[in-house]
Amino acid sequence: MIADELLKGKKILIMGVANQRSIAWAIAKTFSLAGAELAFSYQDTRFKDKVKKLVDNEMPGALMLPCNVANDDNIKDMAAALKDKWGSLDGIVHSLAYAKKEELDGMFVHTSREGFLMAHEISAFSLAAVSNQLYPIMNEGGSILTLTFQGSERVVPNYNVMGVAKASLEASVRYLAADLGPLGIRVNAVSAGPIRTLSAKGVKDFNRLLDGVEEKTPLRRLADADDVAGTALFLISDLSRAVTGIVVHTDCGYHIMGV
Numbered sequence: 001m002i003a004d005e006l007l008k009g010k011k012i013l014i015m016g017v018a019n020q021r022s023i024a025w026a027i028a029k030t031f032s033l034a035g036a037e038l039a040f041s042y043q044d045t046r047f048k049d050k051v052k053k054l055v056d057n058e059m060p061g062a063l064m065l066p067c068n069v070a071n072d073d074n075i076k077d078m079a080a081a082l083k084d085k086w087g088s089l090d091g092i093v094h095s096l097a098y099a100k101k102e103e104l105d106g107m108f109v110h111t112s113r114e115g116f117l118m119a120h121e122i123s124a125f126s127l128a129a130v131s132n133q134l135y136p137i138m139n140e141g142g143s144i145l146t147l148t149f150q151g152s153e154r155v156v157p158n159y160n161v162m163g164v165a166k167a168s169l170e171a172s173v174r175y176l177a178a179d180l181g182p183l184g185i186r187v188n189a190v191s192a193g194p195i196r197t198l199s200a201k202g203v204k205d206f207n208r209l210l211d212g213v214e215e216k217t218p219l220r221r222l223a224d225a226d227d228v229a230g231t232a233l234f235l236i237s238d239l240s241r242a243v244t245g246i247v248v249h250t251d252c253g254y255h256i257m258g259v
């Protein structure tokens with residue numbers, strides 16, 4: 001089903017693979033089938049072996065770079081390594097977020113100052129920080145993509161500070177799109193429906209959320225990571241060359257429902 005030439009000749013950085021369930025991994029597999037050359041960043045040494053095994057199995061030889069987005073030097077080193085190896089790049093997939101587990105349980109009103117700042121730093125500011133270091137080496141026609149969730153627009157139980165950080169992320173998409181548009185670089189987000197991943201496990205009662213969603217979606221099913229990868233393929237490719245600054249819901253229609 002995938003047009004195997006759609007990303008031919010494109011060099012794309014994938015940030016946020018933790019394991020085979022990661023949304024970023026589904027996106028990477030789809031992009032690879034579409035002909036892209038990929039580089040992967042991983043958070044730190046805890047993730048390196050697992051990510052390397054996945055990458056070596058399916059995309060041997062792909063570049064792998066460490067990057068903890070809480071660290072400016074890590075982001076700068078990653079940008080320098082990409083410039084050195086590739087010279088320029090065409091796309092970035094920013095598929096990462098973090099909030100302390102205790103912030104994803106109970107009432108938002110109890111959010112700590114530290115928990116608020118950390119969720120925003122990792123989950124929202126990092127998009128601007130990474131874009132800032134990488135846009136100078138992006139080609140005209142380049143595309144930056146991030147992942148969000150509808151907890152940014154509506155109250156989702158226990159999603160709490162992450163919902164507020166996702167609202168900041170979505171606003172960042174619009175500001176970055178306005179900044180980088182004159183350089184021919186587009187910035188968009190995919191708002192994915194709930195998917196069982198490592199990060200999702202951190203949200204209390206996440207499974208209960210999944211049951212409720214399935215019953216209410218117009219398509220009567222949950223979107224999976226491959227569905228999200230399809231939207232990502234469109235937004236990274238030249239098919240979406242006139243699309244920037246938007247959030248595309250990929251949730252089998254759940255967000256249109258009233259209750």
Ligand code: NAD
Pocket residue numbers: 015016017018019021022023024042043047067068069070094095096097098122147148149150191192193194195196197198199200
């Ligand atoms: P995941 O746990 O597989 O991926 C999250 C990634 O964030 C991991 O690779 C982790 O290493 C990375 N990360 C966390 N802190 C980091 C840091 N300081 N530096 C660098 N990397 C860091 O989970 P996922 O569900 O695939 O999440 C990917 C994105 O999709 C996130 O932005 C998440 O909010 C978003 N999303 C997920 C769902 C869902 O239901 N799973 C729904 C909508 C949006």
